Amino acid sequence: MSHLVVGTAGHIDHGKSTLVHALTGIDPDRLKEEKARGITIDLGFAHALIGEAAIAFVDVPGHERFVKNMLAGAGGIDAVLLVVAADEGVMPQTREHLDICRLLGVSRGVVALTKADLADGDIRDLVRLDLAELLQATPLASMPVIAVSARTGEGLDELRAALVTLAVESSSRDAGAAVRLPIDRVFSIRGFGTVVTGTLGGGRVAPDDVLDVLPGRRTAKVRGVQVHGGSRLHAVAGERVAVNLAGVDAGELTRGQVLATPATLPVTAIVDAAVTLLPSARPLKHGTRVRFHQGTVEILARVATIGPAREGAAPVIQPGETGLIRLRLESPAPLTRGDRYVLRSYSPSVTIAGGQVLDPLPPRGGVRAPATLARAARIFGSTANGAGDDVDALVAFVEYSGPRGVQAGALRARAGAFTTVGDRAMAALAARPDVWRVGDRLVMTKWRGRLEAAVTTALAAHHDGEPHSEGLAREHVREGVLAEAHPDIAAAVIDGMTASGAVLGRERLALAGRGVAITDEEGRNLASLEAVYRGAGLTPPDGPALEAASGLAGATIARLSPLLVRQGRLVKIAGLLFHPEALASLRADVVALKQTPDPRVDVAAFKQRYGLTRKHAIPLLEYLDRERVTRRVGESRVVL
Numbered sequence: 209m210s211h212l213v214v215g216t217a218g219h220i221d222h223g224k225s226t227l228v229h230a231l232t233g234i235d236p237d238r239l240k241e242e243k244a245r246g247i248t249i250d251l252g253f254a255h256a257l258i259g260e261a262a263i264a265f266v267d268v269p270g271h272e273r274f275v276k277n278m279l280a281g282a283g284g285i286d287a288v289l290l291v292v293a294a295d296e297g298v299m300p301q302t303r304e305h306l307d308i309c310r311l312l313g314v315s316r317g318v319v320a321l322t323k324a325d326l327a328d329g330d331i332r333d334l335v336r337l338d339l340a341e342l343l344q345a346t347p348l349a350s351m352p353v354i355a356v357s358a359r360t361g362e363g364l365d366e367l368r369a370a371l372v373t374l375a376v377e378s379s380s381r382d383a384g385a386a387v388r389l390p391i392d393r394v395f396s397i398r399g400f401g402t403v404v405t406g407t408l409g410g411g412r413v414a415p416d417d418v419l420d421v422l423p424g425r426r427t428a429k430v431r432g433v434q435v436h437g438g439s440r441l442h443a444v445a446g447e448r449v450a451v452n453l454a455g456v457d458a459g460e461l462t463r464g465q466v467l468a469t470p471a472t473l474p475v476t477a478i479v480d481a482a483v484t485l486l487p488s489a490r491p492l493k494h495g496t497r498v499r500f501h502q503g504t505v506e507i508l509a510r511v512a513t514i515g516p517a518r519e520g521a522a523p524v525i526q527p528g529e530t531g532l533i534r535l536r537l538e539s540p541a542p543l544t545r546g547d548r549y550v551l552r553s554y555s556p557s558v559t560i561a562g563g564q565v566l567d568p569l570p571p572r573g574g575v576r577a578p579a580t581l582a583r584a585a586r587i588f589g590s591t592a593n594g595a596g597d598d599v600d601a602l603v604a605f606v607e608y609s610g611p612r613g614v615q616a617g618a619l620r621a622r623a624g625a626f627t628t629v630g631d632r633a634m635a636a637l638a639a640r641p642d643v644w645r646v647g648d649r650l651v652m653t654k655w656r657g658r659l660e661a662a663v664t665t666a667l668a669a670h671h672d673g674e675p676h677s678e679g680l681a682r683e684h685v686r687e688g689v690l691a692e693a694h695p696d697i698a699a700a701v702i703d704g705m706t707a708s709g710a711v712l713g714r715e716r717l718a719l720a721g722r723g724v725a726i727t728d729e730e731g732r733n734l735a736s737l738e739a740v741y742r743g744a745g746l747t748p749p750d751g752p753a754l755e756a757a758s759g760l761a762g763a764t765i766a767r768l769s770p771l772l773v774r775q776g777r778l779v780k781i782a783g784l785l786f787h788p789e790a791l792a793s794l795r796a797d798v799v800a801l802k803q804t805p806d807p808r809v810d811v812a813a814f815k816q817r818y819g820l821t822r823k824h825a826i827p828l829l830e831y832l833d834r835e836r837v838t839r840r841v842g843e844s845r846v847v848l
Contacts, residue, residue: 215285311562381445385410464505613651679718
């Protein structure tokens with residue numbers, strides 16, 4: 209069965225609600241005030257099964273004071289039912305509603321020339337001419353115009369047939385996408401609890417699903433799903449749906465919020481966007497305050513003009529022109545790339561522009577900077593209806609993320625790629641040779657070469673400056689040399705260089721062929737210094753005594769001693785250096801004490817047994833504790 213969501217559009221009192229009632233048998237005016245005044249104030253809903261097509265109607269207000277309610281309904285429609293009264297013709301709200309449909313990308317529909325019984329043939333012909341002029345050069349120019357009368361029934365069957373044709377020819381929405389349900393109504397039913405309604409923009413909703421409530425930091429569980437008043441095992445994209453929620457009260461929800469698959473939709477207060485200004489609007493200047501409408505949300509916002517899409521123009525967008533802007537919303541909203549929106553002036557509140565979100569999470573930077581314009585223009589060229597494809601936009605997001613790259617899930621959310629098309633685009637992205645995947649992060653392959661070059665340069669400089677060093681500490685390379693890269697990418701660069709043999713070492717990294725460089729003279733000095741420590745046992749000399757015993761200058765000793773430690777030829781304990789053989793002999797002797805009647809040793813006994821001063825005794829006893837040869841108990845130590 210084909211599904212179609214149709215939104216009414218047209219001037220107040222042109223018969224939108226009456227026509228919907230005649231087509232469906234359902235009165236879409238649900239509020240007492242609406243029935244009393246005979247006008248639609250808020251959104252109304254009705255449905256009908258016509259042939260093999262399930263048609264859902266979103267009846268919107270025609271009065272200019274309620275255009276914001278019209279926008280809340282227009283964001284979820286597949287086609288427009290443009291209603292024009294035959295006895296009055298095109299009126300101001302007819303034009304504004306049509307502008308809104310154009311800005312939201314609604315390109316299919318049908319015109320109902322209502323109250324046909326009140327106009328003769330000549331009047332109808334004049335209205336048709338006005339409509340042809342109004343629709344000329346718009347995507348809706350080829351819409352059929354059908355004269356109807358809800359009172360006499362004239363044209364209703366022809367209109368039904370046209371709606372069925374729209375449903376059959378309509379491309380179905382993406383049931384494989386993430387769930388996105390903009391909320392247009394919230395209420396509570398005794399015995400069931402909280403219920404929300406909306407047009408399911410993507411995915412499928414079923415009982416027991418857990419969904420994010422955005423904006424906000426909470427989730428809700430789906431208790432039940434209804435479509436057109438009947439319970440369903442699930443609802444799919446493109447259907448009008450009522451969702452019974454658990455875990456959230458009706459008072460905590462409002463029109464403008466969105467139910468979404470967790471972690472698939474960014475919530476943001478700053479977006480870069482493409483905008484098209486209506487020919488009737490005033491020039492759009494930097495700093496203009498506007499009313500931002502997307503889905504079912506209305507938010508006040510400020511416009512920062514990045515500049516027109518063409519190069520060289522001033523950062524003022526002229527009527528009829530398409531340009532690039534940054535919108536600073538006064539409260540956050542769930543938005544992603546490709547979302548269509550409408551702008552209305554702050555005062556008086558009239559529709560002035562619309563467009564598409566390019567980047568819901570733009571990086572910091574001045575909007576007038578050349579880099580900002582180049583980046584926004586590139587993403588604009590890669591956006592649907594912007595002369596590009598999804599993969600190009602994904603590549604742009606990865607490229608502008610620099611050496612930190614971007615986590616794949618965050619990229620999908622930012623780029624609006626939680627769809628069937630998005631799945632294919634992400635697979636194509638990962639297969640590109642210029643994109644490098646590191647775990648769940650994506651980064652441009654060029655950064656791998658640049659980061660490897662930075663490591664090579666840093667290690668070479670270190671080897672040149674410290675020829676006795678075995679290399680730089682791995683953590684220093686990761687957190688210092690590669691500080692601009694994400695830690696996972698930095699680690700992958702290091703692992704790749706060690707795997708290829710370009711870099712050697714584990715805790716300390718060195719270039720292949722650039723290990724410790726020792727001259728013949730230094731080799732002899734190292735041997736001499738080691739011999740002094742070997743002969744000194746547990747009482748190694750220091751200062752002048754060490755210089756005299758080794759015959760080496762203090763500066764030479766200071767330069768060579770760390771190398772002996774790194775090579776394992778000396779052991780450093782509390783700032784003192786000991787030969788490993790002396791420590792091994794000490795360990796063996798203390799372990800042998802375990803065979804004595806009282807396998808204990810205190811500081812005094814330890815000093816006396818090995819001829820030590822406190823300077824050496826205390827560090828050595830603490831060393832034995834760390835090596836689990838002894839354990840301190842009070843003022844003495846027990847041999848383990």
